[in-house]
Amino acid sequence: MSQHSDPVTMPYRQRATLRDVAAMAGVSIKTVSRVVNGENGVAPAKVAAVTRAIRQLDYRPNVSASALRRANRRTAVIGMVLEDLANPFSSALLRAVEDAANERQLLIVAGSVDEDQERERTLVRAFSERRVDGLIIAPVGEDQGYLRAEVEAGTSLVFVDRLPQGIRADCVLSDNEGGARTAVHHLADSGHRHIAYLGDLRIIPTAQQRFAGYQHACLERSLPWTPANHVHDLHTVDDATAATERLLRSGDPPTALFASQNLVTIGAIAALQRLGLEDTVALVGFDDFPMADLLKPRVSVIAQDPSRIGRVAAEQLFQRLDGDDSAPRRTVLATTTIPRGSGEIPPARR
Amino acid sequence: MSQHSDPVTMPYRQRATLRDVAAMAGVSIKTVSRVVNGENGVAPAKVAAVTRAIRQLDYRPNVSASALRRANRRTAVIGMVLEDLANPFSSALLRAVEDAANERQLLIVAGSVDEDQERERTLVRAFSERRVDGLIIAPVGEDQGYLRAEVEAGTSLVFVDRLPQGIRADCVLSDNEGGARTAVHHLADSGHRHIAYLGDLRIIPTAQQRFAGYQHACLERSLPWTPANHVHDLHTVDDATAATERLLRSGDPPTALFASQNLVTIGAIAALQRLGLEDTVALVGFDDFPMADLLKPRVSVIAQDPSRIGRVAAEQLFQRLDGDDSAPRRTVLATTTIPRGSGEIPPARR
DNA sequence: GCCACGTTTGACAACCTTGTCGGATGAGTC
DNA sequence: GACTCATCCGACAAGGTTGTCAAACGTGGC
Known part of the structure; x- marks a missing residue:
């Protein structure tokens, strides 16, 4: 074990380094490095000696030091910036990316932003200081222009769930407007003409798009436009x-509800x-949720597929990491x- | 920007380093380092020049290089090994740890193991190769002895949700046996004597403990012991x-069910x-779940508090990081x- | 015995950073 | 003017690793 450390100031047994392994195997550091990295040009006998020493010392390569020195500088870590690691949408996304990343031996560092722009930036900064290879971001703020510096520095970047602003980059998202439109059509098909809109914070782009879809569908079906039936900025159950x-207690209650998001539906x-x-x-919700088919009545929804978003985003990111520098795709x-x-x-008799 | 790199092999503008900042500010590298780390002993004029250069070059310290050189070797990253990042229990845990970690500017790298021992070990290895400062692990395998090497190398370690085997370390978990006991008592209090047990995989320690609690309660209340009513190894909905x-279709169906886990309850x-x-x-489930109080009938549960487990585990870990080396706490x-x-x-008339 | 050639190997520098140490500067004291 | 002392600053080495290069070695052909 390391002779070059002071056992007094170091409370723990130092981790073995290439140096220690080399000393034990009786070869140079570089030879050990070659064995560890599977380079060829090492005599079988030395390979054996080195692998034995590695096992004996329980040597763990220091990936950070390696990345520092290595030509391509890859750290094999990607960062994910999500709305809230604890909510089902974000966590399904994270999990899907994890599964994809697994095949490439990539690790994931992740954080929640909770609709806080400031937090988005500090997270990205923290990731950047660790030199992640790529970022998958569900953007929250009004401007992602600050990410251009990251991209220029060679960090790959894919947005999910929401379109970024102030930067052109890959983006994977659901058809929010189309989904909302379908929801309203679906309700109108059962005969409803008074369909309320229950929406999330208007600053959230997806909420805007869903409202646009609602609006669009109302026009298409010539439904009466009743602003009293549009409630915005609902962010909690x-x-x-x-x-x-x-x-529903008001003078002229709607006969159907379109809830633009998970928690709102609940x-x-x-x-x-x-x-x-x-x-x-009647009720149609945007976003599927667990238990929706055990409630009474069972709840009809417009489902996104967060796992699919995650998988597609990960694949997109990997292509970029592999050098694809074609125009950004949406x-x-x-x-x-x-x-x-x-x-x-069906609508209740009025 | 770096003059020391070849613009041809480097497809992107290099990231600025201390060297670049020093050159621009007209000072030595070390002085820039001092400014970046807020050490004193730098003349105000130089501080100003350096900060200006830092802003101008959008300099980002390289935390990996810093950790490599720094005396305490801290990377400010902690690793979490969880059952499944996408399940509510794991993700609540992750989120709670994230919130705690935030205050200390720690980043979290996380991964799912899906009841796979092998995966647990490869994840830990990957984290260890990145030299995480600490690990929070929901152990899955039958033996965590391999983690002793990590602990000896100075990595702090806290287990959550399940007791580890083959190693003594801090652990934070719910009172599984007590909770299960309470569930059965609760059902018995309503007059039930035929209470079925629906349990998860018997290899999972928490499942064992919950069954023990069930058994214990049956004895205490002298309920008939009917092995036909004990179903084990249920792992999916x-x-x-x-x-x-x-x-329930059998000849002698129970009048009440105790479901030992989330998915089983569902x-x-x-x-x-x-x-x-x-x-x-009647039905009592172990683990609360979203929507439990919107179903009909609303579902009674024995609730764990994953956020609290996470918070407590994080605090425990931080104490260890701060040098606490007292005996492991459970x-x-x-x-x-x-x-x-x-x-x-109440029990149905039979 | 000489040379040419391919394979193994290690010395050395470099990646970006921080810890150590000593030199330079300037103010204050005798 | 010589001294102490504190402050400020930079040269240098080191942390664990990999890329470069040249030396050493072994082989085969003449």
């Missing part, structure tokens, strides 16, 4: 519950249950309509 | 659904619904009983 209750369900209207008022993934019951309730 | 259906609910027995057969967190309806259904 409780927000959504309260807003839905208020809406909040709406809670409100419907509280008012005993779950079998009377991949839009179709949503799936899953009718389960709640979206097929 | 579908497994659980099929097993539950089989059980599978049981699906089976109950399919048979129209959800309001007849922290057992109490579970919470949440009665919501399904667990309070």
Whole structure:
């Protein structure tokens, strides 16, 4: 083990280095390096001696030192910036990327931003200081221009879920507008003409797109345009519950609800249950969620496929890492309509 | 920018280094280092020149190189080995650790093991090759002895969710046995005497503990011991659904179910619904899950608090990082009983 | 015995950073 | 004017690794 360290100041046994291995095997450091990296040009006998020493010392290459010295500078780590590691959408995304990364022996460092632009930037900075090879980002702020410096420095970059602003780069996202449009069409097909929109924070681009889809569909089907039935900026279950209750208690309540997001859908369900209207008022939610088909009525949704987004984004990133420098691509993934019951309730007699 | 690189082999503009900053500011590398690290002993004028150069070059310290050279060798990264980044329990844990890590400017690299021992070891190896400062591990294999080498090399280590084997180290977990016991008591309190056990893979220590709790409670309440009512090794929703259906269709069906885990609970609910027995057969599940209080009947559970486990584990790890070398601590967190309806259904007349 | 050639091998520098140490500078004291 | 002392600064080495290069070695042909 290292003779070059002071056992007093070092509370722990030092980790073995190339030097230690070389000393034990009776060869030069470089030869050990060659064996570790599987380069050829080392005599079988020496390979054996080196591998024995490696095993004996439980040698672990220092990947950081290696990346520092290596020509391509790759660290084999990619960074993911997500909305909230604990929410099902983000975590499915993360998991899908992890599975793809696995095949390439890449590690993932990840962080949550919670709709905080500042946090997005500090996370990216932290990743950049660790010299990650690539970044997969669900952007939150209004401007991702600051990432151009990263790209110039050679970091590959793929956005997911939301379009970036101020930079041209690959992006993989769902057809938010199309999905929302389908939801409204679906409700209109059952005869609904008073369909409320329950939406997330308007600063979120996907929320904007979903509202646009709603709007678009209303026009196409000549549904009455009733601003009182448009509720925006619902970001938590409780927000959504309260807003839905208020809406349904109003003078001219809608006969159907379109909930533009997971938590909003759940909040709406809670409100419907509280008012005993779950079998009377139709509901279609954007985003599938666990248990949707065990509730009563079972909940119809427009499903995104976060795993697929993650997988596609990872593949995109890998192509970039492999040197693809063609023009940035935007991949839009179709949503799936899953009718389960709640979206097929006909309008109540008024 | 770096004059010391070949623009042909380097496809991208190199990242600025201390050297570049020093050249631009007209000082030595070491002085720049001092400014970057906030050491004192630099004249205000030079500080200004250096900071200007840093901004102008968009200099990013190379944390890896820094850690390599630095006395304490800290990389400010911790590794997490979890069951499945996409499942709510793991992701809540991850998120809680992330929040705690944030305050210390630590980054997290994480990976899923999916009950695969082999994968646990390769992940740990990968983390170790990156020289993470600490590890938080939900162990899966039968032996974590291989981690002693990591600990000796100075890596701090905290286990979560499950006790490790073959190594003594800090561990933070829920009171699995106690929680299961409480569940059975709770059902017995409503008059049930035929309570089925629906359990996860028997190789999983937590599943063993929960079964022990079940067994313990049956003894305490002198409930009839009916092995036909003990189903083990259910690991997916579908497994659980099929097993539950089989059980309830048998000659002597139980009047209550104890589901030892999330997915099993969900599978049981699906089976109950399919048979129209959800309001007849009582159910208590181990682990809370989203939507549990929107189902009909609402589902009673024994809840763990994964966020709390994560937070406590992170704090434990930080103490170790700060030099605490007292004896390993085991922290057992109490579970919470949440009665919501399904667990309070009285036994059906037989 | 000489040379040419291919294979093995190690010395050395370099990657980017920080710790150590000593030199330069300037102010203050006698 | 000579001294101490504190402050500021840079040269240098080192951390673990890999790329470059040249030396050493063994082989085969003349």
